[in-house]
Amino acid sequence: DIQMTQSPSSLSASVGDRVIITCRASHSVGSYLTWYQQKPGKAPKLLIYAASSLQSGVPSRFSGSGSGTDFTLTISSLQPEDFATYYCLQTYNTPRTFGQGTKVEV
Amino acid sequence: EVQLVESGGGLVQPGGSLRLSCAASGFTFSSHWMHWVRQAPGKGLVWVSRINSDGSTTTYADSVKGRFTISRDNAKKTLSLQMNSLRADDTAVYYCVRETWGPLDYWGQGTQVTVSS
Numbered sequence: 001d002i003q004m005t006q007s008p009s010s011l012s013a014s015v016g017d018r019v020i021i022t023c024r025a026s027h028s029v030g031s032y033l034t035w036y037q038q039k040p041g042k043a044p045k046l047l048i049y050a051a052s053s054l055q056s057g058v059p060s061r062f063s064g065s066g067s068g069t070d071f072t073l074t075i076s077s078l079q080p081e082d083f084a085t086y087y088c089l090q091t092y093n094t095p096r097t098f099g100q101g102t103k104v105e106v
Numbered sequence: 107e108v109q110l111v112e113s114g115g116g117l118v119q120p121g122g123s124l125r126l127s128c129a130a131s132g133f134t135f136s137s138h139w140m141h142w143v144r145q146a147p148g149k150g151l152v153w154v155s156r157i158n159s160d161g162s163t164t165t166y167a168d169s170v171k172g173r174f175t176i177s178r179d180n181a182k183k184t185l186s187l188q189m190n191s192l193r194a195d196d197t198a199v200y201y202c203v204r205e206t207w208g209p210l211d212y213w214g215q216g217t218q219v220t221v222s223s
Contacts, residue, residue: 034209036151043201043216044151049209087151091208094165096141096153 002027002090006099013104019075021102023088028068032092035064035073038101039084047086048073078104108132108212110202115217122192122221128185128202128214136160136180139205142187144198145216154200155187170196192221 003026013019023033031051036044046055048064051071061076075082083106088099114126126142142154155176156165164176175188185202199216 032208038151043213045213046209046211049211055211089151089153089210091205091210094156095167096156096210098151098153101150 001095002029002093002097004088004090004097004099006086006088006102008102009100010103010105012106013078014106015078015080017078019078019082019104021073021086021104023066023071023073023099025069025071025090025092029090029092031067032090033064033066033071034089034091035062036087036089037082037084038087044087075104108204110204110212110214112200112202112214112217115200115219117220117222118192119223120193120221123188123190124192124219126187126189126200126202126217126219130183130185130202130204133204133212135178135183140176140178140185141203141205141210142176142185143201143203143210143213144196144219145201146195146198149198152198156205157185189219192219194221197221 005024007022033051035048038044047058047062052064063074085101085103087101109131111129118124141156157176161178173191177186197220201216202214203210204212
């Protein structure tokens with residue numbers, strides 16, 4: 001199974017900050033990497049697919065990069081509604097595997 | 107509008123069974139692979155199972171293999187998860203999720219499964 005490791009597990013930030021979350025795969029997943037945002041009590045929301053493609057309707061302050069084993073999710077200017085937990089997911093093979101999550105808090 | 111609505115969750119004793127359902131609407135259900143993903147209280151997301159568009163191929167996480175069965179009825183636009191021999195560590199919110207050429211793009215609101223005596 002491909003292991004996905006996110007860092008950091010949590011971070012404290014302020015509105016307007018640039019936030020970078022990383023995700024590392026134990027084996028190459030090409031560009032088969034997806035990022036999600038989840039708020040408490042809600043289902044995850046797709047932000048980025050194919051490592052760097054922005055899902056329709058997602059603000060442009062979110063961006064993704066990377067390929068192979070190393071990926072990043074960047075929030076260019078953190079907004080109040082961005083405080084949430086973020087997950088990466090590899091869709092290169094089965095079983096699909098998620099990162100453990102990164103909680104972005106004040 | 108794409109909608110996925112799960113049902114069938116509840117409280118069940120260890121060793122018991124439960125069948126989850128997911129009603130799909132707003133898209134061509136028979137064209138998409140579908141997944142179940144779960145989330146234990148306060149924990150992260152865990153992939154459970156996948157079924158291809160015509161139901162001929164299924165895959166499971168090792169933790170549920172032999173106990174859970176995923177299936178679909180394309181005529182009724184319904185995804186199911188039959189869960190047998192339930193254990194305490196199966197306690198979680200279970201999400202029905204659509205796949206579109208790789209990304210899991212639409213998620214249901216989830217249904218709570220609690221395994222406890």
